[in-house]
Each structure stands twice: as structure tokens, then as C-alpha cells.
Amino acid sequence: MLKHSLRCLVGLGAAGALVAASATPAVAAAEIEPYFQDTTLAVGSTKTNRLLLYADEPTTLNDVSVRYDYRSLTNKITIAPADGQECTAPEPGVLVCEERYGVSLSELPPLGSGIHRGVTQQVNMAATQDAQVGDSGDVVVSFQAAGGQRGSYTSQVRIGEGVDLAGGPFTTHSSKPGGKVSVPLAVSNAGKKTITGFVAVFDLSYSIRTRDRFSNCLYSDDHLISCEFDEEIPVGEGLSTTLNLELAKDTYAPTNQAGYAEFMTKADFEDLTRVREAVGSRAATAGNGPKLTLAEAPIRARQADQTDVGPGYDYTGWTIKVTGRNGTDLAAIGDALRGRAGAVVTATVGFRNNGPATLDKVNADWEAATHTVVELPPGTTAVGVPASCQLRAGTRTYQCASEMLLVAGKTYTVEFRLRIDRVIPNARGAVLVNAPCECPAGGSFEDDIKPANDRATIVVNAAQGGGGGQGSGGDSSGGGGGALPITGSPTGLIAGIGGLLLVAGVGVCVLARRRTSRFVA
Structure with missing residues (x-):
């Protein structure tokens, strides 16, 4: 099984452009491993999802058919085409869609990663009026392609409360390489129900570090990955705190370094990261210091699973203008x-x-x-x-x-x-x-x-x-071939690649779709 291929699973579907090389037909049939992210739905809201396909070599699949079996949630959810693909419903709770074009699996960054990925067309998932908070079931997503290639993945779907997290305003700061920066972390409740607990997932440039080690946050070396909060946010109110960041001494200057935080409900974060243990990914490290808190607020137990139904503005960000000169x-x-x-x-x-x-x-x-x-x-x-x-x-x-x-x-x-x-x-x-x-x-x-x-x-x-035919590198140094691999670089975290980072132990592209929506009109 290609467990290592599942370490970059989430957030890629909507990015689309995260491809390092054009796919070419494989000589032999590649082993394909599918993945379809877990989903929490609220009545009256729709989420888009798609099947991701992984392999350990480049390949192109032709005549691809994708089957969505959600009979365990019949009358509770609907799944419908989102990209205009041709689909049929052979029975209640089943949707079968034909891919209009072949699906190419191309190598993901970094070059030489050996992980190749392709995506199918999107589908819309929605909860019906008959769904009740607490309902749950499985969606079995399977595919088949010409040449006998096939596979399936079972995804969990649950019905939760719909809430709406909103991030604070973007701010601008300045520092020299090696300097310290304090930035605001602010979130508010733009919905109609109290939010009971949430998670901030960070997408920070490689040069942005932190020495704080809060017990409710996860880290990879000096990189902040995520923080989980138990605080509730009443309707129309907000919470905030200050993050103490610093720039690495090897930060290029002058330049601008960017950082973002996406806020999501605990249930949505669980959907994002549940697979991490199953694929044997390296876990991020929890801090051993005090908790990071967002102002004083009553804390109560999470009453029901919640999902963000207004994800268009659930993030905040910071630009750090790096002063001085530090070249390469x-x-x-x-x-x-x-x-x-x-x-x-x-x-x-x-x-x-x-x-x-x-x-x-x-x-x-x-x-x-x-x-x-x-x-x-x-x-x-x-x-x-x-x-x-x-x-x-x-x-x-x-x-x-x-x-x-x-x-x-x-x-x-x-x-x-x-x-x-x-x-x-x-x-x-x-x-x-x-x-x-x-x-x-x-x-x-x-x-x-x-x-x-x-x-x-x-x-x-x-x-x-x-003597023989094998040369020796007189002025060469460093390690092996393939595709300009990093020798001795940090593992588990390629910071900043559209959010390609380690989230709770899964090397995933979490914020790729956020980056795309920010910079594409």
C-alpha cells in the first residue's frame, strides 16, 4: 500500500496548480491509492469535495468512472456534480460520474518526492432538511479506469451545527533578519450560533519562527503548525491575543514575509487530520508550556459537532517587511x-x-x-x-x-x-x-x-x-541524484508551499485553496 503517498492529502483538490511536472503514461500499471476527505455538513449549506488519486509513479488514467455510494445516509445528504460532468443515479444514495478527460497523476513538490497525484471533478455535498445534528454515516467513493485500474476509499460524513468563523484584519509589520515581531491573532463569530471551540491552522513562511511552546499548540521544530482553543465565542463577539514571532537570521532582505492563520471548527479540523495515524505520518509536537488563550471567556463542553458554513473569510494574515540587506x-x-x-x-x-x-x-x-x-x-x-x-x-x-x-x-x-x-x-x-x-x-x-x-x-x-568506468566527483559535494534534492533539509515541513506543511502529523497542503482565492480575481 502507498501509505507514504497519503501524507500529502488535504487542500490540494481545489488548488489544481500544485503540479511539478507533466504526467506521462507509465510503462506498467501504477498502484493507485484514492482519498476522499471526511466531511461535516450542516443543514442548508453545501461543501465541495473531490476524489484525490495517489501513486508512486506518473501515470494517466483513461475512461475514468467515479461512484459515490452514500446509501447509509439516504435522505440525509445529497451528492451532485459540481463541474458539469455527466452523472447518473442508478439508485437512491448512489451517484456515478464519468470523467470527461483522462486523469493525469503528476509529481508533487518537492521535486523528487516520488508522490504523484491526480484529481477528479468536484461534487457538491449537502445535508437535507431531514438530517439531524448527530447523524453520521459513510460515503464509499470508488473509481475504475481502462486497463482494470480500480480502488475505493470510505469517508466519514456527519451532520453538525452550522457556524461562521471570521478572521481579524490583515496587518503589516517590520523587522530585520533575526528580529522579533508581535502580531495579533483575532477571530469573531459572524454566524447565528455560539461557537464552542475552534482551531487555528497556520501557514507561515519558512523564515517565520516561534520560540513559544504552548501546550494547546503543535510545532515542527521552530515552526508553529496549529493551536486548539476551548473558548466559546458568542454571536457577534470576538476574541484576540498576541503571537510572538521572530525571523530567522538567514531571512532574505529586503523582502516581504507572509503568514496566515485559518480558523476552523474542531469537527472540520478532525475531518482534515483523521487519517494521519492510519498513514503512519510523523506527528507534530505539542508544546509543554502554558495554554495560549484568546481573552477571558467562559469555557464549556462541546455540545455538538460544528462546521463552518461561511469559509470565505475565516482567515487572518500578516505581512512582515524585512529591512536591511541579507543576500544569497x-x-x-x-x-x-x-x-x-x-x-x-x-x-x-x-x-x-x-x-x-x-x-x-x-x-x-x-x-x-x-x-x-x-x-x-x-x-x-x-x-x-x-x-x-x-x-x-x-x-x-x-x-x-x-x-x-x-x-x-x-x-x-x-x-x-x-x-x-x-x-x-x-x-x-x-x-x-x-x-x-x-x-x-x-x-x-x-x-x-x-x-x-x-x-x-x-x-x-x-x-x-x-581503471574502470565510474567517475569520482572532484569538486562535487552533497548527495544523490534525481531532482536537485535538498541535502539535510528539514523533514516533515516544507513551509509556505501554498500551505504545504505538517498539520497534526500529516504533510498536507491545507491552505492551497486559500492562497488561490486570495490572489485570483
């Missing part, structure tokens, strides 16, 4: 290889972020922070190329995309397997970091503080003493 030096890494004619050698090439600043280019366009061009030495042919690299038409050069987050002090390399067709003394190729790129969201990093080291060489010579 990306230094190219080449290699020195030896081998006989006909031998296959491995060139480990790429770059190192010499700092002092981390380069954080995470944004809604999912573009690389920089691009590296690798020119093959004469007399060689590439027989193994990283997935993140593409041959430039009519040349012997490959353009390689980096990650969006390049951490200061870390090395990023890929491996090219080169066949030596003929031995040419000191045959030289090149590695150029920060290479120009005609990319949809812009080119490469143009403000490198030491461009003199942006270029390195790949040198190929004859094997010494008639």
Missing part, C-alpha cells in the same frame, strides 16, 4: 570524471547555497527558485538524466529546475549518467547556476551576491591505470 550566493558545483571509451560514468553536479540568506521563492506559480544549465563534455552522451532536467532543443545542454526553497548552507545536486563515446583529453563541459529561463512565472535568481562562482566545469579524462 549560489555557487555552481562541477565534477571530474575518468573512464575508458564505452564506460558509463556519473557526474554529480548542481550548486550550494553559501548564504548568508535562504532563498525562498515559494509562491502560487510553483516556479523554481533558480535554474541550472548543464552542458555535456564533448565525446560524451547522457544515458541517464534527472527528472527535473530537460534537453534544450538543438543543443547538448540540459536545463534543470531547482526547488522553490533553497536553504542557506545546503547543497543541491543531481546525477547525470554519461557514456564516454571517445576519450578526449580534458574534455570540458559546464555547469551554470542562475541560468536564464523563459519560464511562465519569470526567470532565474538574478541578484546573486557573488556571480563569479556561478560557473563550474565537468572534466572528463581517460581512466588512470586502465
